Structure formats: C-alpha cells, structure tokens
Amino acid sequence: MNSSPASQSRVGLCCGLSLLIAGLLNPVIAASFEHRVEVELQPVSGEIRIQDQLRVEGIRELRFRLAAWLAQVEVEVDGVQVEMQRQGGDSVIALPGNGVYRIDFDMRGKVPARDQENTRELTSSSAADGVYLPGYDGWIPHPAGRLMDYQLVVSVPSAQRAVVTGKLVDEQLSDGAYRASFTGSQFTEAPSLFAGPYQLRERQWQGLRLRTYFHAELAGQADAYLEAAEGYLERYQNTIGDYPYADFHIISAPLPVGLGFPGLTYVDRRIVPLPFMRSRSLAHEVLHNWWGNAVTVDYASGNWAEGLTTFMADYGLERDKGDAAARAMRVKWLRDYSALPAARDRPVRDFRSKQHQAAQVIGYNKVAFIFHMLSLEIGQQAFDDGIRAFWRARRFARASWQDLQVAFEQAAGRRLDWFFRQWLDRAGAPRLSLGSHRVDTVDGGYRTRIEILQPVPGYRFGLDVALTTETGTERRRLFIEDRLTRLEWITPSKPGAIQFDPQSDLFRRLQTSETPPILRDVTLNPATVTLIASEQPAFAQSAQTLAGQLLDSAPHFLQPGQSREPTQPLLLITSADRLAGQLERLQLQVPGEFADVDFGAVAWTARLANNTPVLVVSAQSTAQLQALLRPLPHYGGQSYVLFDDGRAQSRGIWPLPRGALYRDLVTPN
Numbered sequence: 001m002n003s004s005p006a007s008q009s010r011v012g013l014c015c016g017l018s019l020l021i022a023g024l025l026n027p028v029i030a031a032s033f034e035h036r037v038e039v040e041l042q043p044v045s046g047e048i049r050i051q052d053q054l055r056v057e058g059i060r061e062l063r064f065r066l067a068a069w070l071a072q073v074e075v076e077v078d079g080v081q082v083e084m085q086r087q088g089g090d091s092v093i094a095l096p097g098n099g100v101y102r103i104d105f106d107m108r109g110k111v112p113a114r115d116q117e118n119t120r121e122l123t124s125s126s127a128a129d130g131v132y133l134p135g136y137d138g139w140i141p142h143p144a145g146r147l148m149d150y151q152l153v154v155s156v157p158s159a160q161r162a163v164v165t166g167k168l169v170d171e172q173l174s175d176g177a178y179r180a181s182f183t184g185s186q187f188t189e190a191p192s193l194f195a196g197p198y199q200l201r202e203r204q205w206q207g208l209r210l211r212t213y214f215h216a217e218l219a220g221q222a223d224a225y226l227e228a229a230e231g232y233l234e235r236y237q238n239t240i241g242d243y244p245y246a247d248f249h250i251i252s253a254p255l256p257v258g259l260g261f262p263g264l265t266y267v268d269r270r271i272v273p274l275p276f277m278r279s280r281s282l283a284h285e286v287l288h289n290w291w292g293n294a295v296t297v298d299y300a301s302g303n304w305a306e307g308l309t310t311f312m313a314d315y316g317l318e319r320d321k322g323d324a325a326a327r328a329m330r331v332k333w334l335r336d337y338s339a340l341p342a343a344r345d346r347p348v349r350d351f352r353s354k355q356h357q358a359a360q361v362i363g364y365n366k367v368a369f370i371f372h373m374l375s376l377e378i379g380q381q382a383f384d385d386g387i388r389a390f391w392r393a394r395r396f397a398r399a400s401w402q403d404l405q406v407a408f409e410q411a412a413g414r415r416l417d418w419f420f421r422q423w424l425d426r427a428g429a430p431r432l433s434l435g436s437h438r439v440d441t442v443d444g445g446y447r448t449r450i451e452i453l454q455p456v457p458g459y460r461f462g463l464d465v466a467l468t469t470e471t472g473t474e475r476r477r478l479f480i481e482d483r484l485t486r487l488e489w490i491t492p493s494k495p496g497a498i499q500f501d502p503q504s505d506l507f508r509r510l511q512t513s514e515t516p517p518i519l520r521d522v523t524l525n526p527a528t529v530t531l532i533a534s535e536q537p538a539f540a541q542s543a544q545t546l547a548g549q550l551l552d553s554a555p556h557f558l559q560p561g562q563s564r565e566p567t568q569p570l571l572l573i574t575s576a577d578r579l580a581g582q583l584e585r586l587q588l589q590v591p592g593e594f595a596d597v598d599f600g601a602v603a604w605t606a607r608l609a610n611n612t613p614v615l616v617v618s619a620q621s622t623a624q625l626q627a628l629l630r631p632l633p634h635y636g637g638q639s640y641v642l643f644d645d646g647r648a649q650s651r652g653i654w655p656l657p658r659g660a661l662y663r664d665l666v667t668p669n
C-alpha cells in the first residue's frame, strides 16, 4: 500500500493488517509554497514547538487545516502580528494584497499520547516508543493541493532519532540533542515526521542513502533489510527508470501499519521480523515510490497503482520462482474472486482504496491479473516499453487509467480501447463452458471438434488450448469473442483429452467444480451443520468447543440418527478410529497427499458428489484435538492442514481440478 499523497489516504499492508483513512481530492496547482520549518520535539511527553517561515505569492488569503492539538499559534505577516480566523474546519489568514509575503508561525502544543487500545486511528500520536506525525494531519500550515518546497530541521533528545520525508542533508549530536535537516522539493503533500528510540544503520548505493531506523530489538534485521531494499531498488530502476528520490528509509513503527511514503516505508515493529515482510511486502512498498508516490493517482478515474504494484512486485517475485508459482498466485486470485458474492462485485474503475477485502479482490488482484493478460495480449517487450514510456511521461505528475492505456497503445502500435473498456468498466468476468464435442477419423489422422460457450456475451480474449494425443501435447491460442466458438483441430495421432486455459491465464469466474474447497467454504456458511463422531465424552466435549471457535455462526449439532439436508455444508469432527466409517458414509476418501503420513490431527476439505463442501477434522487423541483450538481457526484459506501437538506440519490448497474446461475425448476405434 502506499501513502497516496494526493488523496491523503493511508492503506495497510497486503497481509491485511491495517486500514486506511480515505481522503479527499484536491487538484495540484503548479506554483510551489516555500517553508522553512524548525521542530523541537519531546517524544516522551509529546511536547512540540513548530516554527514555520512561509513565503507566499499571488494569493489574497492563506487557507489550511491545522491540527487541533496545536493549542498556541502566533502568526506574523511581514513582522506584524495578525489574527488567524477559523472558518469551519479551516484556518484562514487574510493578506493585505496578492504580492509576496512572509508569514511566520510559532506554534506549540502536545502531540496526543497514543491510545494503546485504539492504535488503528492513524492520526498524530506520541509515546516513548515513537512519534508519528503524518503530513495529512496538518502540523504544518499548508494549503491542500499546493506543491511545497521545504527546509526542515528537527531536534529531539539525544536518545531519540527523528526522520522526515525528503532528503536528509545534515545531522548532528550535540548539547544533549539530535538535530537533523531535510529538504523537499515539489512535494505534493506536507512532510511526515517519525521519531523514536531508533538505532540507525546505513549503506550507500548508487549515490542513494539507504537507512534503517529500527527499535533496538530489530537491530539484527537491519543489514538484511538494507540488502533486500537495494535489490528491489535496482530491480525497479532497471525495469522502470531511475529511483525518483534521494534516500530510502525503512522505519519500524510502534503502530499496526505498513505504509509507504515518498522515499520511506513505515512498518509495524512486530511485522519487521516476519519473513514475508522483507521477502515480499518490502518490494511492494519500494515499488510504490514509482507508482503512487512519484506518479500519483488520478483518483477520480480509478486507482491503477495498487494493481500495478501488486503485479510488478508481489506477482513479479512469484514469477521469479517459476511458472508453477506464478500460476498458483493467479489461481489464488481466481479462487478469491469466485468467493466474492456477485452483489459485491464492482467495476475496476470504481476502486479507490482498500476499505475491505472485497476491494482488495478487485483493486489489487483483478487489476494485477489484467496487467498479466495485457502482457500476453501485446507481448512482454511492448508491455515493458509501455511501462517505461508511462513512467517518462507521468513522473511527478498525476496519472489516470487513460494515461496507461495511451502508453501501452503506443508501445503496441495498436488501439487497446476494447481491452481496457471490457476489463475496467464492466463488473464481473467471463464465464466459460464446453459444449458438445466429436472426434472423427479423417484422411491423415483425427479431427477433433468442440464447442466453447460464453454465456455472458461481449468479452474478447485470447485462450490457450492444449490437446493431448497419443504422441504428445499440441497447443494453440484461440481468440474468443462470440457466444459460441467452434474449434476444429486435425491431428495425426489419436486425441485423448483437451484442456482450455491450461495455465489459468484468463481472468474468469470459476465454476464451483473448479474451485478447490477451502476451510472457509464450511466455516463461513451459516447453513453448516456439525457432526461429532467419538466414543469418548472428553473428545466430544473438545469437539464442541472447536466447532464453536471454527464456525462464523453458532454451531448446529447433528444428533445421533439425525440426518442433514443434502445441500448443507458439513463439519465432521471425528476421532481417528471412527474416521474410516464416517468417510464411507459420505463416499469420501482420505486424500492421497497424506494417506500414509503420521500426524496427530488433520483438517481437510472435500466436496460431496453434489458439490456441497465438507470439512473433516480428525485427531488421534483428545489432547491432539484440544491442541487445535487455538491454531486451526487461522487456516481458513487452506484446503488442508496437518498438525502435530497443535503445530502445523504442512498445509496447502488442493490443486485446481481439471474442471469445466477439461474434456476427455471419446474417440472411435
């Protein structure tokens, strides 16, 4: 996520830790305001003094929003004290004319102490473990939507360090204080300030200063972070264009956030040690310096930046691991999309920021998938050229979906209006199914004919097809645009099976039969019934508790002899000795993946013949079952998890079944 300066929004990490403050839109006006700011901050008490000398030109009044906690404000215009007016939520200073004026602010207050119960409220806060002063909170008097140039000096007690968005130009430790100076040029939002009992680690890379500002317990992470950051900067610099800022800092936060600001990222100190943060989320935050910070989002026409960042960072890293990993990520996106109720589906163009999971499914995942399809449509070379052209054209400017389209059209040398319109303006996705097929012997071999049906009309897309014959697999790419497409394919050897979209390259709505079942299919459904199978009262007791923790709504227990409706999802909790008998009644089998593995307990999903999902939890003992109480509810997105003494030994999502786009071909002898 990024700090989206123009919109003044803040969004949490991809892991879903945090939230956003949705913002307002203000047009950026070209003339820049010049600030010279001095900040004296006592992080422990929150006491702060801010002096700002502002040079303005060509305005009759200065209108801005000022943080309410700045209790004492004195203002002089060209050395003459003036009164600041309050109008609604705004502060206003009337100027004698529209010439050049110097406005001096001297402001004092106390940064609110952090409410440790409610750290999700991302406004300014202070505590001994860190101070957060986001630019959008109005601690510098600056009119919204105006570019700003600034020189800022901040001083804190010597045990603390402070850092501000912008370029670090100087720092000193003297007289019991740490002082650091920063400059910023043509910034689209006021600087944000971060202070805390930080330990610094630094390295230089191609003239950039890379730094960590970490809490003491994270000192051992610093080098690995700097090295990872360097790798990501190099990667995106090579693919897109030069890194747009002077420094890059990684700051540990005493808040549950993962935020990107121009030239720095601010990450929950508890998340910093987790492997995914450095190996994936950091890449995402680094890339936001290009998409979101240096090229800002024209929110009125939709937010393209999260999806493009997800595609180039999160997905790009999966692609490095190979085709299978990249495909697995696309399948996960399709799986998540298929779980989105149609009523909550929205056109991509409506996405502004992540306010809930549904928005992530569209604004991050679907958009990333669209960029994947675009790269297949126009080719990797044209895609890469388009990205670089877009960067050159829109660097330090606002950009819309239309700007992206123009860049890709020029790179591809053709119109892509149909592509962008169908994927951005329409909610939903293509649905595909196969109609009748026929295989005949003809001169020189076999002729396979098969129908591809598109019940939702009007989508146009490329579709790969793999035809497996006795001698190997042949591949083709079709272009689908009609409701009914007839494929005819002559092969010298006998065809056995045909698979459309074998690599899951098309964003489409999966049919139920194609989506691997996950725990959530059972646990989120209010119609789910629970069956407990065990001779032992203690086991049954624990099973009831587990059902209560797993299910989203109060459990309905099936009594002995009572049967359920065929379409009601089933949660079966059974002792290992009763498992075989229960599965036989359901006509299910223990999955081959762990039929021969020793484990203490296991949870796995399956679908009955009528597609109803089932979640089976079996344990070798009451103790093994009890050990699931705490961990199991965290694995809702998995198809199976194996446990020993409550520790997950392995887990995963079932492979995507061959499903609706696979057909065994019946061939005449």
Ligand SMILES: [Zn+2]
Pocket (backbone or CB within 6 Å): 001, 002, 284, 288, 306, 309
């Ligand atoms: Zn992001």
